[in-house]
Structure formats: C-alpha cells, structure tokens
Amino acid sequence: MKIQNPVLHGFNADPSMLRVGDTYYIANSTFEWFPGVRLHESKDLVHWNLLPSPLSTTTLLDMKGNPSSGGIWAPDLTYADGKFWLIHTDVKITEGAFKDMTNYLTTADDIRGPWSDPIAVNGVGFDASLFHDDDGRKYLVQQTWDHREYHHPFDGITLTEFDTTTMQLKPHTARTIYTGTDVKLVEGPHLYKINGFYYLFAAQGGTVYTHEEVVARSKTLDALTFESEPDGPFITNFDTPRLGIQKQGHGALVNTPSGDEWYYASLCGRPWHHENESFTDPRGWCTLGRETSIQKVEWDDEGWPRVVGGHGGQMEVDAPKDAILTDAPANGDQHDEFDTPELNGEWNTLRVPFDDKMGAFGDGKLTLIGQRSLASEFDVSMIARRWQAFNFDAETKVKFDPYTYQQMAGLTNFYNDKNWSFVFITWDEKKGHVIEVAENDRNNYTSYLKDDAIQIPEDTEYVWFKVKARTQSYTYEYSFDGETWHEIPVELDAAHLSDDYILQEYGGFFTGAFVGLAAVDYSGYKQPAEFDYFDYKELD
Template sequence: MSQVTSPVTPRVLRNPVIRGFAPDPSMVRVGDWYYVATSSFEWYPTIPVHRSRDLAHWEYAGHVRGAVPGDSLAGVPDSGGVWAPSLSWDGERFWVVYSVVRSVGTPYFDLDTYVSTASHVAGKWTAPRRVASHGFDPALFHEDGRLWLLNMQSDHRPGGQRFAGIVMTELNRETLSRVGDTHLLLQHERLVEGPKLLRHGGWYHLALAEGGTGFEHGVRVARSRTLTGPYELDSRPLLTSRDDPSVPLQKAGHAELVETPDGGWVLSHLTARPLRTPHGPRCTLGRETAIQTVVWDADGWPRLGHGGWHPAVKVEVGGRGGCREGVGLGGGVPAPEEAHEPYVPEPSEPSEVLAWPWSTLRSYADASWADTTTRPGWIRLRGRHGPESRWAQSLLAQRITEHRAKAQVTVEARPRTFTQAAGLVLWYCAKSYLSLDLTWAEPEGEAQRGQQWRGGGHTVLSLVERDEEGARQAAVVEVDARTPVTLGVTVEGAEARFWFVRDPDRDADGDGVRVPVGPPLDFSRLSDDYGSRLRFTGAMAGIHARDLVDASFTADFSGFRLTCVPD
C-alpha cells in the first residue's frame, strides 16, 4: 500500500556530499533513510557508514566493527586493506560484502571476500564469513528470498586479463556456501568492475564501474531479461568526465542506482576535485561521494536527470513523497528504530580516541599506545614504529575535506634521543607525508653520529618531507621543551606552510607569535595522482609519536583542530 505525504519543496545538494576520502560509495535506502558505506583501505574504523534523510546533508552513522578477522591489518601495504564495501538491505537486516586486499600492484591481489550482517548500522555486526573470492568489488543481490554474489574475476596468468569479466554465484542465505555453478555475466574490452544489480521495468540492470578508478573512470550499464544473462551493454556511458578535463568533478564512476520514496531515482558515485598543478591534475582530497538524479529514457535505459553524462556540482532532488516498493531496495520497509538516534560508540569500543572523525592505521587505538584518561583533556601517545612501518604506527588522523585547511595542536614531550619524536603530520601514505616533530639533536657543531648517550644535545623542531625519492629534512629550529609548544600548518591548494607559536604569554591577545618553519612544501604529492604506484586514499592531518628503541617515550597532545574552508 502506498503512503502519501504532503509534497516537500525540492532541495539543491552540492557535490561532493561526503567530502574528503569517501570513495567507492554503496548507497541503500531503508524507509526514509539513505545509507552510504565507503572504502576504508588500511584505515580504522573499517567501512564508515553515513546516513541522510534528504540526500543533501549527511552524518556519520557508525562503521562495520570487526570487519577484519583478528581486527588487524598489520603488514597490509598502503592502499591495501578493505576495498569497495557493498551495502544492502533484505527487509530485515543490513548486509555488507567487501574484500580485504593484501597485495597491491601485483597480478595476485591475495584477497579474501567477507560478508557481515547487522540489524542496525551502528549496532553489532556479525563476525565476517568468507565467501567465494573471485576478485575485489563484490556486491549482493537479493531476490525472492535468494541471495546472489556478484564480482569481477581476475586472471593473474601471464597474458591473462587482469579484469576478466563479471561473474555471479548463488549463496545459501544461512551458510553462505555456493549453490550451483558460477555464471559469467559479461566481458568487455574496457576494464569493468564494481557490479551493482537491480531489477526495473522487466530488466535486470547491471551498473558497472568502467575504465579504472582514475581520470578515465566512468559508469556503463548493461541489462538482460534474465538474471544470468546474457547482458547487453548500453551504447553510451551513464556517467563519466573522462572526455572533458574542465569538468569540476573528475574521476566520476563506481555508482549505484537507488529509488527514492516518491518513485524517483538517484545515483551515488565516487568523484574527485583535482588541483591544477605544474605536474598535472592532482587530487589531494582523494575520491569523494557524490549524487546525481536519474531518469529512465523511452528505451528503458537510465540517464542523468540533467542530461549528458557529466556529473553536476549542484543537483536538485525532490521531496519525500509517497513510499513505493522497489525490488531489493527497502522501499516501503520501515527503518530500524535505532537508526533515528545519533551515533554513539558502544562501551565495548576499545578507546574514545577512535571516536569519529579520528582514524588510525591498520589497527584500533587502545590503551597500550593511545590514552585519554591519564591526563584529562589530553591525548597521550606512546611512540612505536617509524612513519614507514606497516605494523605498529602510533598515529591518529582526520580527513582533510577542502583545498584550504588549517591544522594545529599543542604538544608536550621530552625527547632524549633522535629515535624519539612526536608532532603534527600531513599524511597520505608511507611515501608521501609532511611532518613537524619535536625531537632531539646533537649539540651545536657536533656531527650527526647518534652520540645521544653522552648527554647534552637539545630539543628541536624538525620539518621532514617524504616522497618517492626519500625523506629530506626541510628545516630545523631549536625550541624550549620545558613548556608545551603549539604546532600548526596551513594548506592553500598545492602548498603547505608549517609554523609554531613562540612566547604566547607575551602576545597581547594570548595567541602567541606564529613563527614559520622552513619553506612552503608541495602538498600535492599527498594525492592519489603522485608517484608510480596505485594510490586510493586521501590526505589526512593528525598527530603521531615514535620511539624506535624501547617504545617507552610518550607525548601529550591537546587542542587539536582541523579547519577546512569550502571553496
């Protein structure tokens, strides 16, 4: 039965709707709520989920806790980890399927695909269960009580196609074991991945990510009268910006079609906002989440509501009208009661340090290295491995969401050796970061030979830039470590300028004198598009500490602020 409500004035959303490192969005509607799950890669919390009632305003709604068996991604390479989760709703519970990828840039992705379910996105998710792992970017399709797993398949053999088509396997809903044969749905000379399946107008429609996830990215739709195919490709893309570098939203692709309560259709997709640099376009904010409206043409193919195939920045979306049933989309099904409440971390979460928007690398922060109770109002980090470790970094960071940003924090620490350091970091990966750290240096005029055990020496601020050529010290400034020091960085487009505050008590307004540290540095290297290897995340700002000898050095941080200014 349809439920009719009063019409609501259309709203204009501004893309991206989830800004800064929110790639591979998978969107589902449950009652009046829309939910989007995004990739987390090597970062925790795993699989962030956002929600919205109006498609324009989104809020963090929780994450898929325990997505990785053993709750550790130790050893996973940069841009490995949790790839492309697909979120669905079967009328009773949420399902998520995703791959944990442990090799990047090799013919073997060395991945495992898992399924987990929950009654509420912020609630308890079931322990992940492994399913058929043909390749990454899996999805689930629910129909008439049956469950199907879609995937791309990879052929690692010499001469094989790394992207060798889209396959589908029926799963037993209870055991998740295979039922029958695996079906090859489609192969295409252009790279296709990220399959999402829905039924509309008597057709099964297969939305495919096409052309890779860079500037060549796009969305192509295929359809069939029968579930197992054969599938016919549309003659033109549904969405792409690869043919016009002047389009503000680039890399448009990896999409999912969803029906709205009033019978309209929208498309969630990833996109990026490149900076124009002398080295070409670079996307420091990573890939983000955007939404477009969709209509169906006379031949039954989906088309962008504003025409063409380029993504729009401003999109008009309709009001919340009648609630009509849609196949596998949760239409007409009420949302879980708890979904209307603000997200609150469960008491069993390891540490308040991890409250969103904080993230950490490859494992949860816990009391062993991140502590908020010993010194109220401060975060205490115990130093562990260095910044290029894949195992035990002590780092907490937040997503940078705009091309203009400022981060600052006050740090108190007493480094006694060059193996100890703590400070403010702009982070992309182990080969792309900028950091301003309190550390130790030899006495003035003494050679850099590590004679810290002799005593002497002094505390300095060391500004380091790391790129594919290695790490370089851009500046060293001696500071007084007897009192806390405030560190900061200002990002303007492709440029980052670091600074610290000197003598705050002597300044009339109490803010202190901002002292530049080193020259402007190239922030655009902290992007998806710098370097020779695949990169999939986004720039972050945060705090970190290291102690390479015995992991006993601690540093206290307070007043961390990240301010991002929209264009």
C-alpha cells in the same frame, strides 16, 4: 533544496547507496584505515551525518601487515529480510600479478550495530556485492581477478548463487555474466531488477580520469546474456575536463520513497592545477582523494537509465521532491579536547584500532606512545583525519621529552607510508630539544632544517604546531606560548599527497591526504608524547 556535489567531502570513495524507508545510507571504502567502512545517513540526499563504522574491532577486521591502499575495497550495503547485509573485501596484495583477498559478509538488525562476526565467502575477485532477487534467491556479483600474464587481469563480472541456509556460496553455480566493453578494467558491479529487467551497473577504465560507469541489462541471469546500454557510457568525465568534479563512475543506484525519482551515487575527484600547468595535461591533482557525488537519473523511452544533464553530470542537482530536511554539520570543522575515553568518529588509525599499545586518554590529554616510524606498515602511533577542504588550518599542543634523534612527536600530513611530511620535536646532539620538518617523498626522506633546526628553550614545557593548507601548497608554524606563531620557511607541494602523484610510482593510490598526530620512537624505548588538543578549521 539542491544537492551540491560532492556531497561527501574528502576521501569517501566507492559509494554503495541504499534507501530503507525514508532514510538513505552510503557506505564507502576505507582501505588500510581503521575502523573499516565509513557510513553516512540522510533523509534528503543533501545533508549527511556520519554513523559509527561497522568494522570496529579486530574480530570484525584484521588488517595487520596490509599494504597501503590494501584493506577494505568497495563495501556493498543492502537491506533484505529485515536486516542490513554488508559485503566487504579485505585486499592483502596490491602490486604485481596477484590480488590476494577475502570477501566477507556481516549482518546487523540496526545500521548502528552490533554487526555479526564476519563470514568468509570467497576470494575470486574484489568489489563484491550481494543481489537479493524477488524470488528469494541471493547472488554474489563481483569483479573476477586473473593472475595469468597472457590474460587481462580484469576477467569480467561473475555471478554466484548464495545459500542462505549454509551462509556460503555455491561455487559450481558461478558464471561470467558480463565482460564489459573495449574500455576494459570492468569492476564495481551492482545488480538491480527493475521492470522485468536485470540491470548491471559496472565501472570501467580504472579509477582515474578515464573512469566511467556502464550499464547492461538482461531478462535472465544466464551467462553472457547482458547487453550494453546504447550511446553509453552511463557516466564519465573523460570528455568533460572543465567540470569541477572528475573521475565519476563506480557507484550505486537508488530510488525515492515515492518510486518516481532516481539517483546515482558515484565516486569523484576534484583536481586543482599548479599555475604553470596545462589545464588538461596533467588533468590535475586530487589531494582530497576520491569523494562522493550524487546525480539525478531519468529513464529513456527504451528503458535505459540516463544521467540528467548528460553523462558528465552536474555540480548542482535537484533534491528529491519528497526529501525530509536533515540536520547535519555545515562543514568538517573539528575541535577535540580529548576529554572522552575514546576517539571522535572522524579519527582513524592505520590497520589496527587505537589501543593501550598505541596510547591512552587521561586528564583531558591524549598520550601517544612512540612506536615505529611513519614509514612502517606495523605498530604506528598515529591518529589522523581526512583533509576535507583544500584550504584549512590545523593545530595542536604537544609535550615531549626526547633524548635521542630516533624519537619524534608532532603534527603530520600523511598519504601513505611512502608519502608524508612531519613537523616534530626531536633531539639534536648539539642543540638538545629542537623542531624539525621532514618529508618522505616516494620513500626518499629529507630533513629540511638540518643544522638550522629550531632550538626549543630549556624552560619550555609545551610546543604548539600548526599546518596551513592552501590548495597548491602547505606550510608549518610553531609557537612556544600558543599566541605568537612563527612560520617555518619550508613550503611543501600539496600535490605530493594526491592520488594522481602517488599513481606515478605506486599502484595503491586509492585514499587521500590526512592530517594528524604522531609519536615515533624507533629506538624501542616507547617514549610518550602528550597532546593537549587538536583543532581543524576549514577556510573554503
């Protein structure tokens, strides 16, 4: 078998990989999307199945008011003492001098839960991970944030002992163990003990095209005793611009059950280019966000880990010799008839779980109750799923009876509150019920049809909407019978839903494009919209 990179398509960033027995697990960041932390499992590193998210209630995760790309940053999943340990960071500020955050710990005997109520451990910095030493002691390893304008904000990697009796840190044991190299922005640490050395894996260079992972080691956990790997970095694509995956760096190391083979899971991005653009500047547009790749690792004669094939990695990697074939979906296709009383695991909501304020299920339909606009960070009635292919079709069937232009319902493609588009039913004073296409581009709102909004015949009960994404652009279509489709003459630039485009204006650029269903009623009258089904089909 071969590992085909990326192994997790679409927004699956900051992987923390773990093996327990013959099963591998990956935990990924979810940022402002609910539920928190995305989990997958596999026995062959090739085929992966989605597991229930561990942070699925507001008791476990409260993100009300979090900014876009705040929330869950870089979860760390470990296994020790017969249970799973999950460290996760909830970031409350993304812009400016401060990164107010809290690091939490939750545990479970079974990966599928239930998970314990979270324990707040500190707010020193993000990307925290838990290291279980072989003498029974435990340590929190984390990026350290410095708000002072005359210091670099990434103030090295801090190690703090964790007391398992009180389930709290010992603050006075904190020490800086590594400050990175001159690339700066050292973050995402994971610590391992292998053959008598403590190995520290850490990301640098920012989670963009300069991203990289460095390795340092020490015989002790004393302050500033870690030396960097010679001839590093461990992994980067900064100097391999033509490889199909870019941005590799932040990730985690694992060995196989035999102990003879080693693998490294990393975030990565797959950029594309407009036809009139240079291939290297801009490096490209990653509409699928940061995904997960897996590279094979070997150890050199001096005991340093090296990526097989060079530090740029490979698109195709040999699977473990002792891999157990895993049955998993071949792609991300999804068809949902809304005939169960809860959301399919691929669906996400913003900041809070789906509840009766947002909508309800019944008679094979999903009802969304109109709330605030898609530009809001509060009370948004939207369910959405990741773009997991550059080329796909998604469609739905909606029944909606608006009586003011402040009411809208339909199909959306969404990056964050400032960047999204929407095809929807609304009210026009001259035409009555109409179809409009709008885009919020860096918080500049544009109605594309205006006086040419498509009038809906009076006897029409349902309207069908479809989006066709074709790598560089996407378009919307509508139908009044579900059979005859009409393309709306508006072609939208898919780059506007990419990490790289968002980065040009906003520091929170960590997620990826989503497609979903939404109902808006900012008049406050809570007009409901009824969705009959949703279908997502990949064409790649």
